[in-house]
Amino acid sequence: MKQYFRSAALTTAVLLAGGVSLAHADSVTVGLQLEPPHLDPTSAAAGAIDQVVYSNVFEGLTRFYGDGSVNPGLAKSWQVSDDGLVWTFNLQEGVKFHDGTSFEASDVVFSLDRARAEESTNAQKALFSTIASVEAIDDQTVQITLSEKNGNLLFNLAWGDAVIVAPESIENIKTNPIGTGAFKFADWVQGDAITLERNAQYWGTPAHLEGATFKFISEPSAALNAMMAGDLDAFMGFPAPENLALFEADPRFNVLVGSTEGETILSTNNKMPPFDDVRVRKALAHAIDRQAIIDGAMFGYGTPIGTHFAPHNPDYVDQTANSDYNPEKARALLAEAGLGDGFTTTLKLPPPSYARRGGEIIAAQLRDVGIETEITNLEWAQWLEEVFRGKDYGLTIVSHTEPFDIGIYARPDYYFQYENADFQELIAELGAVSEPEKRSELIAAAQKTLSDDYVNGYLFQLAMLSVADSRLEGLWVNAPTQASDLTSVRWMK
Amino acid sequence: MLRYFIKKIQSLALSLLVASLVIFVAVEVVPGDPASFMLGINAQPETIAALREQLGLNVSLWERYFTWLTGMLQGDFGTSYTYRTPVAEMIQDRMVISLPLAVYALVLSTLIAFPAGILAATKRGSATDTSVMGVTQLGIAIPNFWFAMLMVVVFAINLRWFSAGGFPRGGWGDSFADYMAAMKALTLPAIALALPQASILARVMRSSLLDTLTEDYIRTARAKGLSKRQTLWRHALRNALIPVLTIIGLQFAFLLAGGIIIEKIFFLPGLGQLIFQAITQRDLIVVESVVMLLVFAVIIVNFTVDLAYGLADPRLRSGK
Numbered sequence: 001m002k003q004y005f006r007s008a009a010l011t012t013a014v015l016l017a018g019g020v021s022l023a024h025a026d027s028v029t030v031g032l033q034l035e036p037p038h039l040d041p042t043s044a045a046a047g048a049i050d051q052v053v054y055s056n057v058f059e060g061l062t063r064f065y066g067d068g069s070v071n072p073g074l075a076k077s078w079q080v081s082d083d084g085l086v087w088t089f090n091l092q093e094g095v096k097f098h099d100g101t102s103f104e105a106s107d108v109v110f111s112l113d114r115a116r117a118e119e120s121t122n123a124q125k126a127l128f129s130t131i132a133s134v135e136a137i138d139d140q141t142v143q144i145t146l147s148e149k150n151g152n153l154l155f156n157l158a159w160g161d162a163v164i165v166a167p168e169s170i171e172n173i174k175t176n177p178i179g180t181g182a183f184k185f186a187d188w189v190q191g192d193a194i195t196l197e198r199n200a201q202y203w204g205t206p207a208h209l210e211g212a213t214f215k216f217i218s219e220p221s222a223a224l225n226a227m228m229a230g231d232l233d234a235f236m237g238f239p240a241p242e243n244l245a246l247f248e249a250d251p252r253f254n255v256l257v258g259s260t261e262g263e264t265i266l267s268t269n270n271k272m273p274p275f276d277d278v279r280v281r282k283a284l285a286h287a288i289d290r291q292a293i294i295d296g297a298m299f300g301y302g303t304p305i306g307t308h309f310a311p312h313n314p315d316y317v318d319q320t321a322n323s324d325y326n327p328e329k330a331r332a333l334l335a336e337a338g339l340g341d342g343f344t345t346t347l348k349l350p351p352p353s354y355a356r357r358g359g360e361i362i363a364a365q366l367r368d369v370g371i372e373t374e375i376t377n378l379e380w381a382q383w384l385e386e387v388f389r390g391k392d393y394g395l396t397i398v399s400h401t402e403p404f405d406i407g408i409y410a411r412p413d414y415y416f417q418y419e420n421a422d423f424q425e426l427i428a429e430l431g432a433v434s435e436p437e438k439r440s441e442l443i444a445a446a447q448k449t450l451s452d453d454y455v456n457g458y459l460f461q462l463a464m465l466s467v468a469d470s471r472l473e474g475l476w477v478n479a480p481t482q483a484s485d486l487t488s489v490r491w492m493k
Numbered sequence: 494m495l496r497y498f499i500k501k502i503q504s505l506a507l508s509l510l511v512a513s514l515v516i517f518v519a520v521e522v523v524p525g526d527p528a529s530f531m532l533g534i535n536a537q538p539e540t541i542a543a544l545r546e547q548l549g550l551n552v553s554l555w556e557r558y559f560t561w562l563t564g565m566l567q568g569d570f571g572t573s574y575t576y577r578t579p580v581a582e583m584i585q586d587r588m589v590i591s592l593p594l595a596v597y598a599l600v601l602s603t604l605i606a607f608p609a610g611i612l613a614a615t616k617r618g619s620a621t622d623t624s625v626m627g628v629t630q631l632g633i634a635i636p637n638f639w640f641a642m643l644m645v646v647v648f649a650i651n652l653r654w655f656s657a658g659g660f661p662r663g664g665w666g667d668s669f670a671d672y673m674a675a676m677k678a679l680t681l682p683a684i685a686l687a688l689p690q691a692s693i694l695a696r697v698m699r700s701s702l703l704d705t706l707t708e709d710y711i712r713t714a715r716a717k718g719l720s721k722r723q724t725l726w727r728h729a730l731r732n733a734l735i736p737v738l739t740i741i742g743l744q745f746a747f748l749l750a751g752g753i754i755i756e757k758i759f760f761l762p763g764l765g766q767l768i769f770q771a772i773t774q775r776d777l778i779v780v781e782s783v784v785m786l787l788v789f790a791v792i793i794v795n796f797t798v799d800l801a802y803g804l805a806d807p808r809l810r811s812g813k
Contacts, residue, residue: 037531037575037774043544045533121544123532174577189662190576190586191762191770215659218770219757221642222658226760229649229657351773381525381775388534402535 026210026491028472030484031223031235035191035216038174041160042115045123047401047482050160051236052194052214054483057098058163058179061089061108061142062154068312068403068480070158074103074180075142084149084434089142095203097166098184105136111164112144124161124402130431151434155404160481182207182487192216196486208474208490227253227467234468234475236484239353241299247467258464258477259312262399263305264354266362266457267387269394271417274339281454283333285323287369288362294460297357302460307451308406311461312478315443319451323458330369342370345394349375350383354462355397362397362457388415399462403481406446407431409455418455498800505796512788513565517558520780526550527574527775548574561781570782575774580782583767590660591756591763594679595748598686599741605691610698615725617703625695632692638754641685645758648681655681658759682759686752690744697740701733708732742798746791 034048041049041058055063063073075089095103112134115122122128132147146153156162169178177185182204183196197211215232217223220240226232227247238244247253266288274280290304303311306319334340349359356377363373373395378386387393393415400408410427412419423446430442451458464479474489528544529536545551549560564571570580613625649657661674705711706729714724753765760766764783771779 035770037776038577044531045536046531118539119543121532121540121547123536123540125537125540126535187662189762190578190583191766192660192760193662195662215760217658217760219760222758222760225642225645225650225657226659229645229653231656231659379525379773381527381530381773382523384529384534385524385526389529400534405535408535 026208027212028209028233028486028489028491029213029215029231030486031215031217031226031232032484033216033218033220033223033237033239035218036194039177039185039188039194040165040173041163042111042165043121043123043174050482051484052196053177053179053181053185054160054163054481055181055485055487056183056196056212057177057181057185058160058165059181060157060159060163061091062158064158064480064483066476066478066480066485068478070154073158074108074164078154084432085146087144087146087153088137089144091140091142092203093140095180096201097169097180098178098199099166099169101166101168103164103166103180104139105142106139107164107166108142109134109136110167112162114165114170115162122161124159127156127159127162149432149434151431151439152404158481159403160483183212186211205487207487209486212486212489214484233472234466236466236475237479238465238467241301241463241465244299244301244465244467252470254468254470254472256464256466256468256475256477257301258466258479259303259310260399260401260462260464260479261310261403261405261481262401262462263308263310263405264302264358264397264399264459264462265308266459267393267396267398267416268456269391269415269417270419270455271391272394274337274343275345275394277337278454279333279337280339282323283330283337283369284366284371284457285330285454286326286333287330287366287371288323288457288459289325289365290320290459291325292365293358293361296361297354298460298463301463301465303463304460305458307447307458308400308409308456309443309447310403313404315440317444317447319447319458322451323454327365327369334370339370342372344372344374347373347375348383348387348393348396349377350380350396350398351377352399354399358397358459362395391415391417395457397459401462401482406443406450409446409450416455418453420449420453423449423453501796501799505792508792509789512792513562513785514558516781516784516788517561520777520784521554521557525775527777530775531575550574561778565782565785571778573771573776573779575771575776576779580779583779584764584783584786587762587764587767589664590679590761591749591752591765593665593675594683594686594752594761594763595745597676597679597683598690598748598752599745601683601687602691602694602744603741605687606694606698609691609695611702611725611730613695613699614702614706615721622699625699629692629695632688633696635688637685637689638758640688641681641755641758644681644685658761660761678761682752682755682761685755685758686748690748694737694740694744698733698737701736702729705729705733739798742794746787746794749790750787 032051036048036052037044037046039049039053041053059073061073061075062070065071074092074095076092078087078089080087091105097103114120116128116131130146130148130150131144133145135143137143165173166178182199182202184199186195186197188194193213193215195211195213198207198209217226223235223239224243227235244255247255268275268281270276294300294302304320305311306322309316347359347363349355359375363375366373387396407427408414409418410424426442426446430439433439433442468475471492472489473492476485528541528548528550532541532544561571573580573583609625613622616622645657648655660678663671665672665675711724711729714728750765752763753769756763756765768780768783
């Protein structure tokens with residue numbers, strides 16, 4: 001009996017000790033669905049790279065906050081010339097890269113020149129297209145000269161693709177990223193996890209956490225299990241909305257429902273008959289019941305949109321009434337276009353569940369007005385080849401996740417193949433204007449044009465769904481850019 | 494024997510060459526360009542061209558094939574397009590998990606199957622036999638991914654005895670505790686993999702043993718005065734093992750690559766996950782090299798079995 005008590009006491013002691021380490025007050029393990037291919041945010045499109053390094057490891061001249069606003073980063077302030085062409089950035093002082101080298105104006109010149117160069121492999125090279133030259137005035141001052149006015153410059157410089165890297169460490173950046181952020185890269189077990197540790201020499205407010213581990217779990221059911229078993233402290237971008245109710249019912253967890261920059265749309269090949277007829281595209285828009293898609297494919301998470309713009313943006317114009325669900329109107333429009341007997345088209349679906357599940361629902365809704373769709377499921381690489389580059393499709397469903405990307409409609413060779421000179425002019429004008437009121441006006445006009453031309457079927461804004469231990473605070477709820485900024489995350493006492 | 498051996502080596506080399514060509518062509522003809530995949534939908538055409546050049550994708554298909562082939566002959570599998578690390582290193586990292594997992598599952602399956610199969614065969618028609626047959630039928634019918642998820646719910650989420658998945662950061666480590674942690678992480682996956690294999694193996698064991706038990710030499714052995722048990726262990730079992738070993742060989746090759754779903758459920762960074770990820774990312778060189786390696790493993794296993802047959806059966810050596 002004595003023996004029994006002793007072992008029970010021992011077990012309790014072990015459990016208590018375990019309990020203390022379970023609270024792991026100074027580090028977090030965060031689950032992500034996709035593993036980054038490498039860790040250089042300036043030479044790939046993969047959002048998974050930014051998910052790990054944005055703001056944590058790498059910083060730009062400006063940076064996004066969780067609310068989507070653009071704030072000073074490595075540049076503490078800036079002035080712009082009267083003609084709007086010369087921007088002078090004053091850099092933060094005493095900043096060191098993780099390898100101990102100091103951050104200077106020459107690093108900014110190097111980073112921006114590298115991104116703009118002819119042989120650059122920057123996936124968002126267009127962000128830098130208006131930059132004519134970048135010069136270091138002194139160690140703490142950089143001057144950017146533009147070839148034409150660009151109202152988006154500060155916004156563009158906040159992207160993960162515009163972060164500042166150092167020439168000394170550029171060679172191995174893909175496997176050993178050296179930035180200026182509040183966390184240093186520590187270790188990567190490929191296929192499994194990436195570990196960051198706190199940067200003790202950080203120039204700004206230091207991180208609360210001593211370390212963080214990003215663990216990659218692609219299978220939705222495995223993600224659920226890992227959270228439930230307590231293997232993870234949080235999962236950013238939880239892949240299975242159908243399981244969120246389980247977490248909501250469990251006091252151990254918080255469910256974070258925010259917004260992303262992802263406009264989920266039924267992309268339409270505007271050059272392919274019969275979609276070259278605006279009446280057919282309008283019929284398409286009226287045949288779609290957005291709420292049914294949000295409920296069916298996303299289990300209720302998502303905000304309906306009526307044009308290609310994020311509803312949480314102050315400049316958003318609600319155009320959903322312009323394409324309300326009205327099957328009779330859709331049938332009438334098809335009849336008017338001489339397609340009273342309906343027609344058949346292709347619906348090519350990439351892997352995400354919003355596309356695969358949403359596709360089935362849309363196919364049923366279109367069948368209801370007489371449009372038959374042949375559904376093909378594609379892998380991303382095939383989708384890029386066939387749909388995006390080959391433009392061999394009638395309809396497809398994609399979430400366009402880049403922030404403020406309405407400008408893609410001004411590119412006639414883009415896969416929607418939408419060509420409208422007035423719209424192109426609007427976008428060109430927008431690029432050159434920086435007065436807020438004028439900008440809002442132009443942005444509203446652009447949104448209305450897209451809605452009135454029924455370029456694509458506008459479905460919903462993709463929700464940002466995350467699950468976290470209820471004692472964890474400071475995680476981004478929204479995703480203004482794909483990032484898991486941990487710099488202000490901490491465990492509540 | 495030497496001629497038999499040389500002939501087998503020749504056919505082995507030829508199989509590998511043909512396999513390399515088939516794999517390369519099959520992977521390369523599938524649409525999807527690694528550079529466009531990496532740069533996404535906002536990339537400019539000249540950026541994609543620059544990356545293609547950097548990755549060495551702008552040379553002809555045959556040139557790439559020969560670079561790959563000659564590289565492999567020197568033990569160099571090339572560099573992954575997406576990860577930019579040597580493929581050989583990546584395979585090695587994943588093997589550290591997949592190989593022990595396959596061995597673990599195979600050992601478990603053998604430990605379950607042998608006694609069950611022998612018991613069922615020696616007590617043919619009894620309640621024991623019926624229940625072994627019933628349970629193994631169930632073991633084959635139950636999908637192993639479902640069984641894996643069930644185990645996670647019971648042992649990881651409810652009882653908290655195990656993690657829901659993953660592999661310790663330190664790998665196999667250098668202390669006994671590290672080793673045990675690694676073994677623990679592989680236990681549920683190994684059980685999930687072993688269950689259907691054990692069921693198949695037990696059935697093969699049973700029927701093979703039943704066959705040999707009716708052979709004339711068994712009756713002779715019994716007539717010479719050996720007990721039932723002695724006959725079983727000395728004569729019947731040894732002969733019954735040949736088909737069983739063949740099955741084990743096949744199962745091992747399957748386990749090495751066939752654990753993809755189990756690896757996904759337990760988020761183990763093994764070979765299966767590597768192939769899966771490489772296929773979606775169009776990391777062609779990784780797909781080609783890993784598949785080639787698996788083909789090599791299967792061919793080597795078959796080659797060893799062939800040699801063993803040659804040793805066991807002199808008739809096969811003459812090549813007639």
